Amino acid sequence: MPRHLSHLSLVAVNIDGVLLNDSFSPVMRRLVESRGGTYTPAFERDLLSQPQLVAAQRAADGLGGTAQQILEDYFAQREEYVRENPVHMLDGATELLATLRSLNVRVICYGGLERAHFTRHLGDVADHFDDPGYVCTNDFRPGIREITELFGLRHDQVLFIDDVARVAEAARELGTPFIGHPGEKGHGYQRQMMEKTGVRHIVGTLRAIDEALLRRVDAEAAAGNVWR
Template identity: 40%
Template sequence: MNILNKIKLVAVDVDVDGVLLTDTYSPAIKSFVEQYGGVYTPELERLVWGAPHIAGGHNMSLACKLPWSAQETIEAFFHHHSKYIETNPIVVVPGAEDFLRLLQEFNVRVTSYGGRTKEYVFDKYMSPLEKYFDKDKPYIDTNSIRPGIMEITREIFKLNFDEVLFVDDINRMAEVAKFYKTGFIGTPVTVYQKEQMQETGVKYIVSSVKEITRDMLIKTDRALTSGSHWS
């Protein structure tokens, strides 16, 4: 077994926008906003993507100048998304199992998190890969605690911030990880998110989890040990 000296937990985003599932969220947001006369911009993506659902609904309502409440807007979006995935189904991304198998080579626990319920995301799509995740806490629903880094790290797993590595596709998570000096590897699926992660100073940005290597994990662990991960 490979030994990581600092990292004790790897937390991987599992949602309808990635990291282990195909992104059906950002294209659905874009088409929803444009359908109702809004303009999809980097700032709007930032305000909607990864936000609590009610906040996302509020911001889309403002962007499209809709007469609906935040709740009505997010419900309309979820209906739009359900139609979108009828022709663009959610599936596990290529290389996901290889990545999870790689994590098993190390002395770490592995959990996942996302903004939907465990039943909607993890049980529905990840059950074939459940054996790779923590038995007691395989998935954390973060909708009400987003971004969730503090809660996952300190409250749920009782760890220090530099003992956790987050793998996520949203720059908002990178910003919070930087604030807490938590480990972070970015897997952005949009140009906007990649550009924003570069501005934030994320050292490791990959297009997919299949590009995360053993060496990358070891170097991240060493950087967290020395306190240089965000410097």
């Protein structure tokens, strides 16, 4: 018999940095430094989980050039990066999806790239997700409010799992449950930003997001105390 969660109705899982390895933050650092800039926490915050043109314009403001030139340079450098570091599912991703399925909660994936990115890299596990499977958030990042409204739910009924502190900030403003999965320290500053934001649950591996943690977050959401 399915083991239902008592409060949460949907879990939204970010694609790059959670289910797939992060092929964006390392490239952003490389792009900034290749143009003579200094990659700081403030710079990182301005760039992550923003619509592409917004992030590119902010980068151009600090590094020179136009937003279009920054975008072209960025994606050229990312193409080179993924040749050396192929995109792949992270260790524990399949197990996380299976755990969510066992709890009989709806699950969707979201991210800033077009759906083809999801189909290419997660097509083999597409049956783990509920319709529409993937939501592209490039036009409305970070997307907490929009994804919640898409499913007709309250903000406290959706759990977001993401690697970016900007998403955590939006979740906190709305009282939305959140689990942080920040990237490696060598690439960026997301863990310390999440800690500063007050994220209660920050994990280093996907296997840490087990049934026990999910039930704990479910209970906290029901009690209205998901944020410390």
